[in-house]
Amino acid sequence: MTHYDVMVVGGGPGGYVAAIRAAQLGLKTALVEKQHLGGICLNWGCIPTKALLKGADVAHTLGKLDQFGFSAENIQFDLHKLVQHSRDVSARLSDGIGYLMKKNDVHVIDGFARLAGKGKLNVESEQGGYDYQADHIILATGARPRTLPGIDVDGEQVWTYFDALVPEGLPKSLLVIGSGAIGIEFASFYNDLGVDVTLVELMDQLMPVEDAEVSAFVTRSFKQRGISVKTKTRLESLEKTTAGAQCRLLNKQGEIETLEVDKVLVSAGIQGNIENIGLEALGVETENGFITVDEWCRTNVVGLYAIGDVSGPPCLAHKASREAVLCVEKLAGVNGVQTLDRNHIPACTYGRPQVASMGLTEAQAKSGNRAVRVGRCDLQSNGKALAMGETEGFVKTIFDHDTGELLGAHMVGYQVTEQIQGFGIAQALEGTEEQLMQMVFAHPTLSETMHESVMDACGRALHQ
Template identity: 45%
Template sequence: MKYDIIVLGSGPGGYVTAIRASQLGFKTAVIEKESLGGICLNWGCIPTKALLKSAQVFDYLKHASDYGLTVKEFDKDFGAVIQRSRGVADGMSKGIQFLMKKNKIDVIEGFGKVMPGKKVSVEKDGKKEEYSADHIIIATGARSRELPNLPQDGKKVIGYRQAMTLPEQPKSMIVVGSGAIGVEFAHFYNSMGTQVTIVEFMPNIVPVEDEDISKQFERSLKKSGINIMTNASVEKVDTSGNGVKATVKTAKGEEILEADILLSAVGIKSNIENIGLEEVGIATDKDKVLVNKYYQTNIPGYYAIGDIVPGQALAHVASAEGILCVEKIAGLHVEPLDYGNIPGCTYATPEIASVGLTEKQAKEKGYELKIGKFPFTASGKAKAAGTPDGFVKVIFDAKYGEWLGCHMIGAGVTDMIAEAVVARKLETTGHEIIKSVHPHPTMSEAIMEAAAAAYDEVIHI
C-alpha cells in the first residue's frame, strides 16, 4: 500500500498529526501496536485525571461538615475507582477510533519499523506487511524510565502503568520522584488512605517549578499527611520479604523505609529502540531523535515528533509539533513552536500550572523584575468554595513590561493558565492585564490582582 503520509504511533502526537494530515488532503495511515490514543489516553493523562476526580469526591465527603452538610455513611470501593478510570480511558480510545473513520485514516495494527526507501514494516502475530509513503512521521512516545538500582518487577516495584490498575489498595507506598507523575499518584493514594512517602533527589519537590510554588506545595502535601524526603536518593531495594525495603541515602546518612509497594516515577525513556532508526540512518543523541524546527530528521522524508525529540515531553506539545510538521509538508506558512511559552500542569490537590520563566531563571537572564503575588485566601470565590490554599505569582520585565512568567498553585489553576499563554503569545504587558476586566467572583481575578500587585496597584490585599 502506498500513502502520502504514514504516522508511526497513535498517541496525542500521532493521532492528531494523522487527522491534520487528512484534513489537508493527504492519504494517511497510522500504525499502532496497542491501543489508539497511546499512553496519554490509555495509561496517562486521561485515566489519572479520572482517579484524581474520585479522590476529590472522596475528600469532599470526608469534609462535608465544612460545608454545613451531614453525610452519615460513606466509603470507597478501590476496585470500582480503578474500574471507572479504565472505563473513561476505554471511552476516549473508542472516540479516537471514530475520529479515524470520520477522517478516512487507515489504522494499521502491529509493531512498526521504519525502513530505507520511505517504507515501513509492520509485524502482527508473526506476519509482516510493508507499506510505503512519501512522508513518514515517527511518534512512538516514551515509557517509564527504569533506574539500575530500581528494577521494576511490576508487582512490588512498579511504574505508572501498574499504579493505575493495582488489584488492591496498598496500606503503604514509597514514591520515588516528585515530578507531575509522582505527586499525582502520591496525592491519589494518600487521599484513598494509603500512607505515602515521597523521596526526591533534588532540594525541592516538583523541581521544575518556581521555588515559591514548590515550597507551598510541600506544605500542602505535608498537611494532607504525606511524608516528604528531599535531597534523598533510593540506593537499593529489597523485595525478598512481604513488601519493599528501600535504602534511602540522605544528608544525615542512610535510612531504611518499608512499604507494601514502591512506585518509581523518575522520568521517562524514549521509545526509539528497534524501530529501524539505525538501518535508515536517522541521527539520535542522548535518547532523542535529532530534528530541525519543522521536525525533519537528517534523512529526507522521515520526521519525528513528541516525546522522542528534544523539548517538553507533554501531550499538548506533541500535538502542536505534529500539526506544525504536516502543515509544513503541505506547504503552508508556519511559525516554529515557541518552547518558552509551553504551559505545564500538575493535577494533584492543590493543582499547579505555570508558563515562562521562574523568578530564578529570570534573574539569571539579567532581567530587572516586577513581581506580583495574590493569595487565594483573599479571593472571595476561593473562600466560598473552601479552597483558599495557594496563590498566583506573575513576573514582569520592569523595563518593557513583558510578561516573563506566570506560576499558580490552587484549585482549578490548570484551567486558568491559558490566559497567560495567550497573553504572552500576543506580547501583552502587565498594564494591559490590569486593565482587562476579569469577572467577579472567580479564581481568574487572582491573575489581574497579581499583575496589579506587581505594579503597586493591588486592591484586595
C-alpha cells in the same frame, strides 16, 4: 507495495492528530498503531489518572462536609469501581479516536512498524509482515517509564505508573521515587485515600522544574497532609520481602535510613521509544534517548520526522499535538506556519493542590541581571475561593521591568490548570502588564487572582 503521502507511526496525541491534519490537507494518510489508539496519554497517562484523581477529590470533599452543613455516616468506598471508571473513560475515548480516523479517511494499520529504508516501512502484525512506501514518515512512538539501575520493576512490590493505575487493593504504605508530575499526582492520590505515603526526590526541591516558591508551597502542603517528603535523597537499594520492600535511602547528610513499605512506585522520568524501529540503519541522530529534530520536527534524514515524547522534553500531550499540526502543515506547504515557542507551553500537575505554570521561573527571569517585576495574589484574598472553601494557593506573575513583557506565570491551588491558558493567550498575543491590568475579570471568579497578581507586579494591588 502500497504507497501513501504520509505515514504516521504511533497513535497517541501526536500521531493521531498528525494523521487527521494530513488527511484534512488532502494527503493520502495511514496511521500505524501496535496496541491502542490514543497512546499512553489516553490509555495509561493523562486521562485515566485524572479519573482517579477525581475520586481522590471526592474523598477530600467528604472530609469537610461539616463546613457546608452536611453529615454522612457509613460511607463506603470501592476501589475497583473507581479503577473501572478510569478504564471505561479511556476505552470510550479510544473508540472515539477510531471514529475520527474513519471520518477523516485515515487508514489505520494494526501492527509494529520499523523503518526499512528511506520512505519505507515494514509493519509486523498477527496476519504477517507488510511493506509500505510514503513520501513522508512521521515517528510518534512516544515514551515509557525510565527504570533505575538495580531496581527490578515487577508490578507486585515495585510499580511503574502503569501498575499504580490499576491496583488490586490499597497498600498501607507507599514509597514514591521522583517528584515530577507523575510522582506528585500519585502521592496525592494515594494519600487522599488513606495510604501512608513517603515521597523521595533526588534534587533539592520537589517538582524541580517549577518555580522555587511553588515548590516550597507544595512541600508544606504535602507535609501538612501527612506525606513524608525527603529531598536530596536517593534510593540506595531495595530488597523485596514477603510483606513488600525494604528500602535504603541515602540523604543529603550521607546518612542511610531504612524504610519498609508495602509498595514502591518508580516515577523517575521517561525515555523515548527509539529501540527496534530501524533508526540505526538510516543513521537517524539521537541524543539522551530521544530523536534529534529541528524546529519543524525534521530529523537528519530527508522525509523523516519525529514528534511528541520521542523527540524529547517537555513530554506533554499538548506539546505533541501542536508539533503534529506544525510538522504536517510545514511538509504540506501551508503558508504562515509558525514554529513552537517552548516558553509558551503550559505545564500542569493535577495533585492537591494543582500546579500550573508557563514561561520562566523567577530565578530564570532574573538570570543575567535582568530587571523584573514580580506580582503575587494569595487565594485567601479571593471571594470565590473563600466561598468554596478552597483558599490554598497563590498566583505569581513575572514581567520584564522595562518592556512589560509577561515572562512567566506560576499558579498553585484549586483548578489552576483550568486558568493557566489565560496567561498563555496573553503571551501569544504579546500582551503587556499595562494591557492585562485593563482587562475586566468577571466577579466572583477564581481568575480574579490572576488580575490581582498583575496589579501587584505594578504596585497597584487593590485587594491585598
